[in-house]
Amino acid sequence: MPPQGRIEVRDNYCKGCEICVAACPQGVLALAPERLNIKGYHPVELIEQGCTGCGICAIVCPEAALIVYREVKSRTQ
Amino acid sequence: MPPQGRIEVRDNYCKGCEICVAACPQGVLALAPERLNIKGYHPVELIEQGCTGCGICAIVCPEAALIVYREVKSRTQ
Amino acid sequence: MENVTMQEQLVYDRPESMASVQTHYCPGCTHGVAHRLVAEVIDEMGIKDNTIGVASVGCSVFAYNYFDFDFVQAPHGRAPAMATGIKRVLPQRFVMTYQGDGDLASIGMGEIVAAAARGENITVIFLNNANYGMTGGQMAPTTLPGQKTSSSPGGRDVEVAGFPIRTAEMLATLDGAGYVVRRSMHDPKNVRMAKKAIRLAFETQKNGLGFSLVELLSTCPTNWGMTPVQALKWVEDAMVPYYPIGDYKVNPALKELKF
Amino acid sequence: MENVTMQEQLVYDRPESMASVQTHYCPGCTHGVAHRLVAEVIDEMGIKDNTIGVASVGCSVFAYNYFDFDFVQAPHGRAPAMATGIKRVLPQRFVMTYQGDGDLASIGMGEIVAAAARGENITVIFLNNANYGMTGGQMAPTTLPGQKTSSSPGGRDVEVAGFPIRTAEMLATLDGAGYVVRRSMHDPKNVRMAKKAIRLAFETQKNGLGFSLVELLSTCPTNWGMTPVQALKWVEDAMVPYYPIGDYKVNPALKELKF
Amino acid sequence: MAKELMKGNVAIAEAAVRAGLNAYFGYPITPQTELLEYLSARMPELGRTFLQAESELGAVNMVYGAACTGARVMSSSSSPGTSLMMEGISYIAGTELPVVIVDVMRGGPGLGNIAPAQADYNQIVHGGGHGDYHPIVLAPANIQEAIDLTYGAFDLAEKYRSIVVILADGSLGQMMEPAELPEMKEAIMRTPDWATYGSAGRERRFLSSIYLDPPQQEKTNFRLERRWQEIKAKEVQYKEYFLDDAEYAVVGFGTSGRIALSAVRAARAKGIKIGLFRPVSLAPYPEKELYELSKRLKGLLVVEMNAGQMLEDVLNITRSQIPVEFYGRMGGILPMPEEIEAEIDRMVNESAASDGHPRDRWLARFGKMN
Amino acid sequence: MAKELMKGNVAIAEAAVRAGLNAYFGYPITPQTELLEYLSARMPELGRTFLQAESELGAVNMVYGAACTGARVMSSSSSPGTSLMMEGISYIAGTELPVVIVDVMRGGPGLGNIAPAQADYNQIVHGGGHGDYHPIVLAPANIQEAIDLTYGAFDLAEKYRSIVVILADGSLGQMMEPAELPEMKEAIMRTPDWATYGSAGRERRFLSSIYLDPPQQEKTNFRLERRWQEIKAKEVQYKEYFLDDAEYAVVGFGTSGRIALSAVRAARAKGIKIGLFRPVSLAPYPEKELYELSKRLKGLLVVEMNAGQMLEDVLNITRSQIPVEFYGRMGGILPMPEEIEAEIDRMVNESAASDGHPRDRWLARFGKMN
Amino acid sequence: MQKEIIIAGFGGQGVLFAGQLLTYAAMDQGLQVTWIPSYGPEMRGGTANCTVVISDDEIGSPMVSRPTAVIAMNLPSLDKYEDKVKDGGVLVVNQSMVDREVKRTDIKVATVPANSIAEELGDKRMTNMVLLGALLANLDILPVEAVEKALRDHLPERHHKLLPMNKEAMQRGGTYVAAAISA
Amino acid sequence: MQKEIIIAGFGGQGVLFAGQLLTYAAMDQGLQVTWIPSYGPEMRGGTANCTVVISDDEIGSPMVSRPTAVIAMNLPSLDKYEDKVKDGGVLVVNQSMVDREVKRTDIKVATVPANSIAEELGDKRMTNMVLLGALLANLDILPVEAVEKALRDHLPERHHKLLPMNKEAMQRGGTYVAAAISA
Numbered sequence A, B: 001m002p003p004q005g006r007i008e009v010r011d012n013y014c015k016g017c018e019i020c021v022a023a024c025p026q027g028v029l030a031l032a033p034e035r036l037n038i039k040g041y042h043p044v045e046l047i048e049q050g051c052t053g054c055g056i057c058a059i060v061c062p063e064a065a066l067i068v069y070r071e072v073k074s075r076t077q
Numbered sequence C, D: 001m002e003n004v005t006m007q008e009q010l011v012y013d014r015p016e017s018m019a020s021v022q023t024h025y026c027p028g029c030t031h032g033v034a035h036r037l038v039a040e041v042i043d044e045m046g047i048k049d050n051t052i053g054v055a056s057v058g059c060s061v062f063a064y065n066y067f068d069f070d071f072v073q074a075p076h077g078r079a080p081a082m083a084t085g086i087k088r089v090l091p092q093r094f095v096m097t098y099q100g101d102g103d104l105a106s107i108g109m110g111e112i113v114a115a116a117a118r119g120e121n122i123t124v125i126f127l128n129n130a131n132y133g134m135t136g137g138q139m140a141p142t143t144l145p146g147q148k149t150s151s152s153p154g155g156r157d158v159e160v161a162g163f164p165i166r167t168a169e170m171l172a173t174l175d176g177a178g179y180v181v182r183r184s185m186h187d188p189k190n191v192r193m194a195k196k197a198i199r200l201a202f203e204t205q206k207n208g209l210g211f212s213l214v215e216l217l218s219t220c221p222t223n224w225g226m227t228p229v230q231a232l233k234w235v236e237d238a239m240v241p242y243y244p245i246g247d248y249k250v251n252p253a254l255k256e257l258k259f
Numbered sequence E, F: 001m002a003k004e005l006m007k008g009n010v011a012i013a014e015a016a017v018r019a020g021l022n023a024y025f026g027y028p029i030t031p032q033t034e035l036l037e038y039l040s041a042r043m044p045e046l047g048r049t050f051l052q053a054e055s056e057l058g059a060v061n062m063v064y065g066a067a068c069t070g071a072r073v074m075s076s077s078s079s080p081g082t083s084l085m086m087e088g089i090s091y092i093a094g095t096e097l098p099v100v101i102v103d104v105m106r107g108g109p110g111l112g113n114i115a116p117a118q119a120d121y122n123q124i125v126h127g128g129g130h131g132d133y134h135p136i137v138l139a140p141a142n143i144q145e146a147i148d149l150t151y152g153a154f155d156l157a158e159k160y161r162s163i164v165v166i167l168a169d170g171s172l173g174q175m176m177e178p179a180e181l182p183e184m185k186e187a188i189m190r191t192p193d194w195a196t197y198g199s200a201g202r203e204r205r206f207l208s209s210i211y212l213d214p215p216q217q218e219k220t221n222f223r224l225e226r227r228w229q230e231i232k233a234k235e236v237q238y239k240e241y242f243l244d245d246a247e248y249a250v251v252g253f254g255t256s257g258r259i260a261l262s263a264v265r266a267a268r269a270k271g272i273k274i275g276l277f278r279p280v281s282l283a284p285y286p287e288k289e290l291y292e293l294s295k296r297l298k299g300l301l302v303v304e305m306n307a308g309q310m311l312e313d314v315l316n317i318t319r320s321q322i323p324v325e326f327y328g329r330m331g332g333i334l335p336m337p338e339e340i341e342a343e344i345d346r347m348v349n350e351s352a353a354s355d356g357h358p359r360d361r362w363l364a365r366f367g368k369m370n
Numbered sequence G, H: 001m002q003k004e005i006i007i008a009g010f011g012g013q014g015v016l017f018a019g020q021l022l023t024y025a026a027m028d029q030g031l032q033v034t035w036i037p038s039y040g041p042e043m044r045g046g047t048a049n050c051t052v053v054i055s056d057d058e059i060g061s062p063m064v065s066r067p068t069a070v071i072a073m074n075l076p077s078l079d080k081y082e083d084k085v086k087d088g089g090v091l092v093v094n095q096s097m098v099d100r101e102v103k104r105t106d107i108k109v110a111t112v113p114a115n116s117i118a119e120e121l122g123d124k125r126m127t128n129m130v131l132l133g134a135l136l137a138n139l140d141i142l143p144v145e146a147v148e149k150a151l152r153d154h155l156p157e158r159h160h161k162l163l164p165m166n167k168e169a170m171q172r173g174g175t176y177v178a179a180a181i182s183a
């Protein structure tokens, strides 16, 4: 099973450039078709299940608009 | 027998730098010890026989102060 | 007994060294990526309080707004001279210039060559986007042959306007250069490589190994008339062949470094 | 019947393209040699009436007095820009700049790199005498490590003042450069080679093959505190090892040329 | 010929082309860039020289070189770029060459901004470069004038072997107005008896600004001063509006002059006898004309987009014989007609200017708020 | 402290060192080079920063950068090199940084020559860079004054976050005179609340001269103008000689001022009631003092080593209320005391200045011969 | 006679072009005219505007603080210019981008759902023409025909197929005639 | 009291040093003094000169057109300065380098074969000191001892062995006292 991940988008930084959309290996990103941020851009959002938390979107994002999380096993005694 | 040559010195261009003196393969150049040109330099002169007209002095002279001649055989019918 | 649970781990967040403000860059412009990478490196090295940036004239003129450390802003092309002034009186600080290709390779060529030759212990982040972004897309020294710009409307004619300058290669000929490389930002792999290079550039400075410069191939979707994604592709297809990614000068001492 | 007599033949005389005036150069300064070689080449090519020289700021500022063709005089470092202006409006003329190392490789670095990158069809005679002659022997970008000058009284400290610039090597990295070589004038053989290079530089221009530059290692006996002959020796012993004589960029078409 | 709607930068460029511009060298800078961009297409199309220089230093020295040959040449820039040209300008002046330079001023000092300003007045008019020299400086206030002045600038430059600066501001560069273009000339390449274009058929020549022997230099300085006297006598240009019966006048050049015209009209509509004096040649300045005018006025209001640079010249010329007031906007702000109108009202209604300098009074009124 | 015999360039350099100069950046140019050469040995010896820049552009921007950190910094040059600093100077002014610059003027325009001149007056005093800004300008007339002014220049610069220019000429740079040196200070590195030296323990800062929003820029312009008002009120310096009972006066600065002193003495010896007014701060100019003085005089003679640059300021200040005459030498020539004496005689004996401009009369007298 | 019109909106809304069109039309009618933009690619992002001054006499200031008429294509433009319109002047508001009422009562206000109309016409780019039509209907300055002619004369040939749609857009906008001012 | 002395000759003849020595001596006597050279390595070749002004009051001009005294070390210097010496002033001429008579009769003229004397002393470099000695003997300005002291104080240690020879050179020069002027 691939790792589970998720992203948070800092909407007001996003400029809807779609670079992350194109880069996402899972193809789970798209611009929010209706929503506009204060600058008038449609911010990106997760549109499907399948984010692995690989972080590639964050690596290519010019606006540092993305926060990426991944689920990992944590062992406690 | 080595070729015969001679030089003429345009005294007023010469600055007595002795570069030609050092370069002359025949060692036949030296500064005129008494003579001064209008700029106050001792110009160079031929001090001995033996100039071959090789032109090396002229090649190194920074002032284009030297004219070099060489004797060559000339055949007429 | 061991307890295995799934826990969420933070993979990526905005670096601390970036100020919490929106940039004025056009959507998809990789100036932003370069900013982010610099900020990440500075965070990782923990030198935020210890760094002074020098912004240049170009789209990145407001870089001082976007980084959370001290900054000054230089006249067009003179960032290396300002950086020199700062570094000479504060040799313990990290000093970085951030310059575009018009700024660095055209009007500022004299200053960058002199700084590199002096082995000035500064780090230069050099954005090559093949045109003058801020003033509306004129020809830069880096504009490719045949490339149309607002001041080479028929495409750059090398017979008239000459040939693009490969800055990294040229500066690498100087003995004072400690680390001079070219990287690109057109895909995740290249972004990662770019970040490593920026790190090495700052390490060069940290270790007093001389002048360091990272040339970054960058996009200008607005003036190229492309979408951001098309622009990345153009970097890969048109720019990289002319401006090969590579290490042009690496001080051998850098290879020994552990960090 | 054949008659063999000895007849005197002229081996060498002052070139026509040199004006009939004394120079103001110090005794033994090889600026004079460079002038002579340029004049000889121009005589041989028969382009005296067709050439415009650009003098720079430095000991050669009065070069315009010594050549018997049209000349202009440029601000410190800007000769390549002035030459560009001339060449662009008179593309059929030969345009030459004559520059010292302070002029070309320090204050004028921006202009020379830009001209070379543009492939500007001009010829640059570049005198490298490892210091600023005219102003009294200050450090130049070409001053050797450890060399004492009036502004590096303890000897050039590369940690502070950086490393000498190898200009020819650096400019040779540019695509617009058609012919970029280094020669010396410290002995007859090298003077001869220098002259050939100057010829080739002008041929480059004649054939529209781009930017041409001949870097000439030169003496400054006055400021070096040496006799002219000692100074030549110092060029050979100290300068040539740092500044190797060689061809750094030669447009292949030049090799085909017959003249 | 029909009028065309043209942006100032483009109009200046096309006027230069029609004046026979042979070569242009420049470097991009807002708000002047369209001039360069326009010529980057237009000049090659006509087989003439356009070259984007590596910098303003490069550009001014390319122009310097090209001018040596007898070619008609021009460069253009905006404030920070113009500062970089100062050494070159001083050299060109010292070499006595005809060159036309356009400065489309923006807010300063330093990087400032790209909005319109007039704060290069001193730099251009009073010598921002070293040494004594005097460029001719022409300040258009509308597109037609920009065209006409540019078109004539080259003849003027060549007549006096002088630099001519077209001093405009960002708004003039950016605005559009209908205007008529003059007749087209071929690219001009002259062979005056001082030019260096290759010595075939004549003695060699050289051009330089160096006179190592001070008396030689002084001779040159005197020659330049005498020439300047001649230029002052012959080349003054200015515009007058409503001055015939005026008791007061506004003095303003370029854009601030034309804006003042609106204010003057409004004041006239209220019955104030006021006119506008708009110097077109800032150097030579219409000194005599302004002085004569001032003698029959009760007060003058100087309006500029700077902190009162021309003001000092106006004070000097009017010799403190009448009250002078000043109103300036800075940093890229255009003065609005209403603001000027208010200043006119103050001048007319309040008792004559109190003691002190008009700039001080202006600062007292406006400097505090800011 | 005992007096030492010192060359002007060296004296200025050592005075700066003693004032706590932290870093010097410069580029060789005659007649200023000894200043740089001296510091190339002196600064490293004290563990301070000396760097020969790649050019004056490099130097001024290194100084700009170093000043941002709070360090005491200086650069120096001579006329053509100073022209190249104009963009940087405008930026430094716009960023409000304390910087000291020395200009040892030579003959111009262009490459000119290396002999002494005062023809950068306008360039330095009235803004050779773009935009509205005002450097403080101090003109020493002898070595002691050069030392004292340089020593004080840094405090002045820092007090007002202003550029201070020491405006000397080639002869002052080259001559030797005995003078006393002030106390030695350690290299100064301040941490004022605007400086950018690394943000440890505080909010980050930035320094720039860009104000893209015109109202912000105008605010800055007003701040600069208000500061200038304060400087004008507080920092005027001048010297008076024999003025108590004077009916006439000579006005001259720097070297031409001190030369005029000889002429004034000679004229006094003949019984002419004449004195000398020598402005030391050219900016701020001693306007009030000169104006007040002029009110009790019958005539003024302005002497300069240029074509009458300060003359315009004097005319403006004295408001054409008394006759003003001008005598200038140019191109690297020092006026001789006898020449000035002859001009004094003319002023005193011939009837009051006829109509027209003093420069015109001067040119009529001397311009023709040349 | 002198009228000053400011057209303001986001970059990309056709603000500058609408102003130029007005300028051409006035010029072709033999009037004096100036057009001046808020300029510069150095001013990325934010709003764009231009000022058009039309007069039968030599024009003084090309910019004004109190325009005769304003077209506000978005909210920031309305915020910025509402108070500046001259008493008795005209304010044309793009209702589609503005979610508040106009406060002034001493001017003629035409509130036009311009984006919606343009979309109805099938081309979002017509928004500016709709608003221009509304302006012309409320400000006695130029006949609509003059602007149509200017469009024909100055629109590049390849765009001529759009002429009918432009015309219709102006007509639709022209139906939004504001009532005369009460005060 | 103010005296102005110009020392002129070829570069390399010790012109500038002789002037500085005079300057030091005057300074050490508590007098005001200025020294100014014709300067600049940019002025290669040709002549060199310096002007020394000595006064008991603040010095105005550091350069003068009519000096109290001139030392002319070569012919061009004599040609240049002969006419400039103030009436009643002093002209010291280096006879060894000058092959003409002095024309002025209204000044004190000391003609000194300085090169020959210096060569006799065994060091050509003493020429300037010989002439300086002659100057001091003819111009009432400083005692010879003051200059000797200045030499001691300001000549680098390593040259101190030359002090006696310098002294002698000045003495020898000092014997060339010109007769009082006739007119």
Ligand SMILES: Cc1ncc(C[n+]2csc(CCOP(=O)(O)OP(=O)(O)O)c2C)c(N)n1
Pocket (backbone or CB within 6 Å): C057, C058, C059, C060, C076, C099, C100, C101, C102, C103, C104, C127, C129, C131, C132, C133, C134, C135, C140, E027, E028, E029, E030, E056, E080, E081, E084
């Ligand atoms: C002296 C000077 N010349 C010109 C300009 C105008 N100018 C501003 S930015 C710029 C070009 C910037 O291009 P680049 O360095 O490639 O950076 P980019 O905007 O592409 O990131 C120019 C020419 C200026 N501000 N100052």
Ligand SMILES: Cc1ncc(C[n+]2csc(CCOP(=O)(O)OP(=O)(O)O)c2C)c(N)n1
Pocket (backbone or CB within 6 Å): D057, D058, D059, D060, D076, D099, D100, D101, D102, D103, D104, D127, D129, D131, D132, D133, D134, D135, D140, F027, F028, F029, F030, F056, F080, F081, F084
């Ligand atoms: C703008 C400017 N800066 C400085 C100078 C002073 N200057 C004259 S010549 C020179 C150096 C010349 O050195 P180089 O080019 O090496 O030529 P060289 O004299 O050694 O032949 C300098 C710095 C100047 N004239 N102009």
Ligand code: SF4
Pocket (backbone or CB within 6 Å): A009, A013, A014, A015, A016, A017, A018, A019, A020, A021, A043, A044, A057, A060, A061, A062, A063, A064, A065, A066, C028
């Ligand atoms: S890359 Fe960044 S700015 Fe671009 S769409 Fe994705 S999150 Fe938004």
Ligand code: SF4
Pocket (backbone or CB within 6 Å): B009, B013, B014, B015, B016, B017, B018, B019, B020, B021, B043, B044, B060, B061, B062, B063, B064, B065, B066, D028
């Ligand atoms: S090389 Fe030339 S200048 Fe030198 S001594 Fe020989 S002839 Fe004279």
Ligand code: SF4
Pocket (backbone or CB within 6 Å): C024, C025, C026, C028, C029, C030, C031, C059, C129, C133, C134, C219, C220, C221, C222, C223
């Ligand atoms: S103009 Fe180009 S370089 Fe500048 S921010 Fe926009 S995309 Fe980036």
Ligand code: SF4
Pocket (backbone or CB within 6 Å): D024, D025, D026, D028, D029, D030, D031, D059, D129, D133, D134, D219, D220, D221, D222, D223
């Ligand atoms: S100073 Fe040096 S470079 Fe200049 S002429 Fe003399 S020897 Fe030649």
